[in-house]
Amino acid sequence: MTTSSLLEFARGPLFRLSFAILILGLGRIIFLEIWGIIKAYGNTCDMKMPWQLIRSRSLEWILPVKRMMRNRDVYSVVSFLFHFGLLIVPIFLFAHINLWQQSVGITWPALPYLWAFWLALSTIVFGATMLIGRMAVKQMRFLSKPQDYFWLILLLTPFVTGFICANLSINAAFYQFIMVVHVLAGDLIFILIPFSKIAHCVLAPFSQVVGAIGWKFPSGADEAITRTLDSPKG
Amino acid sequence: MNRAKNAKLVLWILAGFAAAVALNRYLFGLGVTTNLNDRTPWGFWIGFDVMAGVALAAGGFVTTAVFYIMKREEFHPLVKPAVLTAFLGYVAVVVGLLFDLGLPWNIWHMIIYWNPHSPLFEVGWCVMLYTSVLLLEFSPVPLEEYSRYAKIRNFLMKYRFVLVLLGIMLSTLHQSSLGSLFLIMPERLYPLWYTHILPIEFFISAVALGLMMVAFETLVSHWLYRRDPETVLVGKLCRVAAWVLALYFVVKSFDLGITGKLGLVFNGKWQSDLFIVEIAVSTIIPAVMFAVPRLTRKPVVQWTGSFMVVAGMVLNRIDVGGLAMYDSTASYTPSWMEIAISLGVVSAACLVFLFVLERFNIWEIKPADPESMPQTAPSFDYSSRSWLGTPDAASLARHSLAFVLSFALGMGMMSGKRLHAEGVDSIRVSPATGIDTLCINGNRDDQYVEFSHEGHIAWLRTHAISLTIDGVVHTASPSGGDSCTFCHHLNLPGEKVSNCAECHTSMYSEVDFFRHGWHASAVGANLKCDDCHATGVTRNAASAKKCTACHRGYDFAPGKGAAGPELYIPSYVDAMHKLCVSCHIADLREVSSLSQTNGGILSGKDKSNLAQCASCHRTGVPPELRADMKWQVKLPHYDNVVLPNVGVTVK
Numbered sequence: 001m002t003t004s005s006l007l008e009f010a011r012g013p014l015f016r017l018s019f020a021i022l023i024l025g026l027g028r029i030i031f032l033e034i035w036g037i038i039k040a041y042g043n044t045c046d047m048k049m050p051w052q053l054i055r056s057r058s059l060e061w062i063l064p065v066k067r068m069m070r071n072r073d074v075y076s077v078v079s080f081l082f083h084f085g086l087l088i089v090p091i092f093l094f095a096h097i098n099l100w101q102q103s104v105g106i107t108w109p110a111l112p113y114l115w116a117f118w119l120a121l122s123t124i125v126f127g128a129t130m131l132i133g134r135m136a137v138k139q140m141r142f143l144s145k146p147q148d149y150f151w152l153i154l155l156l157t158p159f160v161t162g163f164i165c166a167n168l169s170i171n172a173a174f175y176q177f178i179m180v181v182h183v184l185a186g187d188l189i190f191i192l193i194p195f196s197k198i199a200h201c202v203l204a205p206f207s208q209v210v211g212a213i214g215w216k217f218p219s220g221a222d223e224a225i226t227r228t229l230d231s232p233k234g
Numbered sequence: 235m236n237r238a239k240n241a242k243l244v245l246w247i248l249a250g251f252a253a254a255v256a257l258n259r260y261l262f263g264l265g266v267t268t269n270l271n272d273r274t275p276w277g278f279w280i281g282f283d284v285m286a287g288v289a290l291a292a293g294g295f296v297t298t299a300v301f302y303i304m305k306r307e308e309f310h311p312l313v314k315p316a317v318l319t320a321f322l323g324y325v326a327v328v329v330g331l332l333f334d335l336g337l338p339w340n341i342w343h344m345i346i347y348w349n350p351h352s353p354l355f356e357v358g359w360c361v362m363l364y365t366s367v368l369l370l371e372f373s374p375v376p377l378e379e380y381s382r383y384a385k386i387r388n389f390l391m392k393y394r395f396v397l398v399l400l401g402i403m404l405s406t407l408h409q410s411s412l413g414s415l416f417l418i419m420p421e422r423l424y425p426l427w428y429t430h431i432l433p434i435e436f437f438i439s440a441v442a443l444g445l446m447m448v449a450f451e452t453l454v455s456h457w458l459y460r461r462d463p464e465t466v467l468v469g470k471l472c473r474v475a476a477w478v479l480a481l482y483f484v485v486k487s488f489d490l491g492i493t494g495k496l497g498l499v500f501n502g503k504w505q506s507d508l509f510i511v512e513i514a515v516s517t518i519i520p521a522v523m524f525a526v527p528r529l530t531r532k533p534v535v536q537w538t539g540s541f542m543v544v545a546g547m548v549l550n551r552i553d554v555g556g557l558a559m560y561d562s563t564a565s566y567t568p569s570w571m572e573i574a575i576s577l578g579v580v581s582a583a584c585l586v587f588l589f590v591l592e593r594f595n596i597w598e599i600k601p602a603d604p605e606s607m608p609q610t611a612p613s614f615d616y617s618s619r620s621w622l623g624t625p626d627a628a629s630l631a632r633h634s635l636a637f638v639l640s641f642a643l644g645m646g647m648m649s650g651k652r653l654h655a656e657g658v659d660s661i662r663v664s665p666a667t668g669i670d671t672l673c674i675n676g677n678r679d680d681q682y683v684e685f686s687h688e689g690h691i692a693w694l695r696t697h698a699i700s701l702t703i704d705g706v707v708h709t710a711s712p713s714g715g716d717s718c719t720f721c722h723h724l725n726l727p728g729e730k731v732s733n734c735a736e737c738h739t740s741m742y743s744e745v746d747f748f749r750h751g752w753h754a755s756a757v758g759a760n761l762k763c764d765d766c767h768a769t770g771v772t773r774n775a776a777s778a779k780k781c782t783a784c785h786r787g788y789d790f791a792p793g794k795g796a797a798g799p800e801l802y803i804p805s806y807v808d809a810m811h812k813l814c815v816s817c818h819i820a821d822l823r824e825v826s827s828l829s830q831t832n833g834g835i836l837s838g839k840d841k842s843n844l845a846q847c848a849s850c851h852r853t854g855v856p857p858e859l860r861a862d863m864k865w866q867v868k869l870p871h872y873d874n875v876v877l878p879n880v881g882v883t884v885k
Contacts, residue, residue, distance in 0.1 A: 017646030020254065024638040032631060039627070102742060102807075104261075194638075 010183040018190035025194025045219035085123030157185040250637035252578015254644025278568035281555025283330025292444030294320020295405035321368035353414040360408030446543035459601040476524035516546020661741035
């Protein structure tokens with residue numbers, strides 16, 4: 001398989017497959033999450049929910065100026081900017097929109113070139129900062145699992161390769177190789193998102209609800225507890 | 235092994251796969267997903283989804299007739315499942331039809347725009363009415379779960395005899411008139427299947443198929459949930475079916491004998507072989523098996539016999555629906571996508587059937603979900619080893635995962651070439667402008683390629699080059715004389731060099747560059763049909779003269795143009811990329827030795843930037859060409875795009 005046929009495969013069939021997994025997989029976990037919440041809510045004896053608090057807390061976590069600035073200011077700013085570029089650049093990059101336009105005929109407004117350049121660069125820099133921070137700071141290293149490093153590296157791969165392709169002068173063969181890495185890494189990210197911690201991109205709005213319901217006892221729990229405590233084993 | 239669980243998983247996988255194809259069918263149309271064409275507009279979907287689907291659902295009216303009209307009380311356990319099967323079967327027919335109709339949103343037209351002369355009109359109305367009747371017939375079953383609907387249920391139960399009568403009447407009408415549809419096409423349908431009594435044959439076979447479908451469905455559902463099989467009842471069905479099948483066979487043979495077509499059965503053509511297989515599987519073998527009363531009580535005979543009738547009669551409907559074409563050149567093979575959609579519709583219907591079976595009182599005891607039994611081990615997630623939750627949560631997680639993955643697989647398997655061709659509206663290419671330096675901007679989006687025509691000519695005069703595109707080697711050398719043909723590989727008659735855009739007329743999609751209309755018109759080549767097509771055979775591309783018979787010296791790429799029905803050539807973008815990029819990449823190897831700049835051609839250093847689109851595709855028209863470009867109009871499709879190099883929105 002030559003590089004160009006691999007590239008065609010990666011951005012044709014493999015892209016369609018991984019994009020479908022991304023969209024439907026995320027839809028699936030949203031559905032399962034809501035279904036589980038409804039089930040759990042139906043089981044609780046105390047039906048009161050602090051909806052106001054849940055809403056304000058969810059918003060606070062999405063824009064972490066208030067909450068995270070309290071203890072880890074550098075991390076929260078870096079993390080927020082990283083997330084911003086991570087979402088904006090791939091979706092609004094002109095080259096990506098052009099591909100959609102040519103294949104299925106849909107377009108949307110694109111980022112101006114300079115914006116895309118600086119946003120991509122900042123995402124790479126902030127992502128690298130987060131990676132270094134994870135390795136350098138003792139507490140963070142202690143909390144990190146292998147997949148935390150893996151994800152940062154995997155997410156940065158298409159950014160770095162894409163940045164090289166778009167901005168640097170390289171010869172055609174090397175360009176194609178870099179492009180294959182770019183597309184394959186993107187496909188892999190799409191496939192893995194619904195089955196990994198990156199699923200927080202859609203599950204984050206539910207986390208507060210799940211937390212609130214998790215503290216509720218299911219109906220009949222009081223009797224079960226009494227029974228357990230009264231039993232000779234308990 | 236949990237049979238029902240595994241069966242559901244397989245059905246979800248099939249449904250997910252079909253959903254992906256269905257999405258593409260609705261986004262990009264029938265051309266992308268089917269092998270149907272103007273000669274064969276009715277294919278697998280009509281034969282299987284509609285005609286076989288309606289026939290398979292005949293169990294509903296047959297069983298209700300046996301139970302309510304003939305008062306055979308012992309068949310009571312079969313009535314509810316049979317009516318449910320019939321209802322789901324008809325819904326599947328309607329859903330399948332929505333895929334097949336070119337303009338599915340017009341399906342309601344027959345309600346208002348009447349054409350009483352058309353059998354299809356009658357079939358449409360009957361199917362619509364009978365589906366409603368089946369819904370009303372079946373709805374007492376789910377309604378009995380909810381006490382607040384007791385009044386509605388009592389009303390329906392009170393008048394169910396009317397519904398049953400209506401159902402039998404409507405079924406009789408349209409089961410037969412599905413056959414009448416084909417009475418108007420004696421020239422299409424092979425004579426072994428074509429007969430004036432096609433409606434009668436359809437009705438008799440529908441009765442046999444209905445009986446056997448009920449038997450088969452009972453056997454399968456009892457096997458899935460490990461219940462005691464209804465051997466006695468199914469045996470009785472088989473014995474009735476033996477009589478009906480015998481009647482079908484007699485009618486069919488007499489008809490063939492009277493019309494003098496018996497000889498066709500054994501003439502060795504593939505159609506007659508197909509006919510023999512069909513009649514043997516659907517009628518003769520099962521009828522003989524069921525003729526012995528002792529045998530009909532054996533599960534093996536019941537399973538094989540009922541399956542043979544079901545498969546054979548479905549094959550009969552597919553044959554009549556388009557497979558057994560009189561003209562074998564018109565035959566078509568269904569694409570895998572057509573089959574996937576049909577399987578998906580059937581799977582979805584089966585899933586609903588199993589759901590209703592578990593949820594409502596179809597049998598006297600609801601089948602317990604085997605996963606909720608205390609002795610069943612809990613299920614865990616494969617990767618995280620976490621508990622998947624209660625059985626319903628676990629099966630939801632598992633089934634949705636199966637659906638998602640098979641959907642994605644279906645998306646991956648779609649033909650990118652077909653999608654690419656259908657995805658964009660055909661954008662006509664505007665030719666390059668300029669003389670010595672060309673401005674190539676086919677879609678007029680202001681991203682142009684500046685092409686030094688003079689420079690390339692000069693370069694070709696001094697260099698030998700060979701280039702392989704699509705397996706064809708193109709060569710040019712200074713000694714070889716005219717190097718123009720290296721790029722202008724094919725020119726229109728009377729022209730020495732034709733513009734690329736004259737043949738590669740579409741920006742993104744492949745085009746048929748043979749202009750049939752122009753060849754036939756009086757203002758064009760003014761040719762008569764016989765000038766190109768041989769007489770006495772079907773006039774198509776295969777029977778036409780080769781292009782080279784008139785256009786001598788035309789150098790078509792092998793396999794294309796020389797013969798064959800398809801004269802498809804790449805889109806403008808693909809053609810340009812193949813020519814320019816392949817050549818420049820081939821030339822890249824010599825970059826180090828070529829440092830000269832030839833009249834505007836990219837120098838060796840610049841060529842290394844070739845992979846970046848922007849090194850050829852620039853933005854803004856060069857000043858020297860601006861005068862030529864005044865007439866150009868912007869197309870609307872780029873309105874929203876901000877071009878990267880300048881950061882301004884094109885209006």
